[in-house]
Amino acid sequence: MRFEDQLKEYSASRKKICIDNDTISDDLFKEYGVNRGLRDINGKGVLTGLTNISKIVSFKNVNGESVPCDGELWYRGYPIQTIVESISEDGFGFERTAYLLLFGEVPSDGELEEFKKIIGKCRKLPTNFTRDVIMKAPSKDIMNSMTRSILTLASYDELTNNNDIENCIRQCIQLISTFPMLAVYGYHAYNHYENDESMYIHRPNPKLSTAENLLLMLRPDKKYTATEAKVLDVALMLHMEHGGGNNSTFTTRVVTSSGSDTYSAISAAMSSLKGPKHGGANIKVMEMIHDIKEHVSDWDNEDELKAYLGKIIDGEAFDRKGLIYGMGHAVYSLSDPREVIFKSFVEKLSVEKGREKDMKLFKNIEKFAPELIAEKRHIFKGVSPNVDFYSGLVYDMLGIPMELYTPLFAIARIVGWSSHRIEELVGMSKIIRPAYMSVMKKRV
DSSP: OOHHHHHHHHHHHTHHHHHHHHOOOHHHHHHTTOOGGGBOTTSOBOOOOOOSSEEEEEEEEETTEEEEEEEEEEETTEEHHHHHHTSOTTOOOHHHHHHHHHHSSOOOHHHHHHHHHHHHHHOOOOTTHIIIIISSSOOSOHHHHHHHHHHHHGGGOTTTTOOOHHHHHHHHHHHHHHHHHHHHHHHHHHHHHTTOOOOOOOOOOTTSOHHHHHHHHHSTTOOOOHHHHHHHHHHHHHHSOOOTTSHHHHHHHHHHHTTOOHHHHHHHHHHHHTSTTTTOHHHHHHHHHHHHHHHOSOTTOHHHHHHHHHHHHTTSSTTSSOOOTTBOOSSOSSOOHHHHHHHHHHHHHHHHHTOHHHHHHHHHHHHHHHHHHHHHSOOSSOOOBOTHHHHHHHHHHTTOOGGGHHHHHHHHHHHHHHHHHHHHHHHOOSOOOOOOOOOOOOOO
16 A cells, blocks of 8 residues: 555544544533634624724614614725725726725825835846746645745845834735736646646736736736726725734734744735635635526526525535525625625626626525525524625636636735734734633543
8 A cells, every 4th residue: 555545544544533532512612601713693703903904894883782784894994985986987996095004094196106106116026936936836726826936935035034114014015016926927827737728927017007917917918998907906905905803814913923024924814815714705606606507597587596595505505505605794794895886896897798697697696695594594693795796706707717716815905914914013012822721621
């Protein structure tokens, strides 16, 4: 027997032992008042820190009672709706919003132009980095490929371990600028070596926005429409930041609090984001939609669609986990403000792409799923579509391969991670060290 097979067999034989010795009952969590996942029964996170960067609102105090409300997302004191609306119809907001989150202030026209020029000049990688790092051992898992690249970039930085604020700002700006390259080049390397497709390594244009450069680098002909770039820009703005308590941002702050370097903190956040419970939700949405299309013969037949959605909730269809992906959120109840904003842009793109039928299917699922979930499940808060419900459809309409869905999330969220890393460094006094209560039984 090969050693690899022997090791697999040994590991399999120890599986039950680990399960038996590592299982902790729900009764013990209740007895000691410990919240699984740092969340209470209503899904509200345990308070673990303070931040000036963003704010999420899902409940409001009415006559002394906490009442569910339409969701709100604020960046540095401004509602996300206002930020998106402040961008001109033919303009792009990624860079302006990144400045706001990083530095806590809306940039003047001059400050924004200077920031854009710096971002543009930073869109470059070390000599031969694409060949020697990205194209070497390409992976279908682009998040892993990017994480490897981030850690390797540390070896090109003479000030890797310098945690002075100005140095951290410099490192974060460089990573924000190069993330699109790490993602797209990583995909092209995989697509060439693993799928035998043509290789495209297009240089970014320093005068173009992040959204435009993403489409330029990804597409063989470098072409895109104004609507395509605008919708992608809005998607990046909406995914840029979401409070300090989400898993990957909290990871950034935990690693930062230990005194570790920028590259280590951001790569740790990447490892968190790639988890299917965090950054991979839009992939599951698209897989579910594909399954629905295969099993519902008439998408306009509401009864047929509702019946199949009911089967999914009952665990009788799709992946049999009983989930309507893209529905519900750990924080929001009545609505996800990002989904509310994004929907109008998605509709506009669907018309340009001739995908109105797909859009109607999504709208019907959005309409029926909350009703069915409320009917079939005992829930503690409202259920509404989240931003991931439509983001997968947008990426599909833009011709973006599924391997890049989560990396696109990272390209946006690197801004939020960077902002929280800077805030943690500015105010850091103690390493983040939560407590775990031992329920181990003595055996002697």
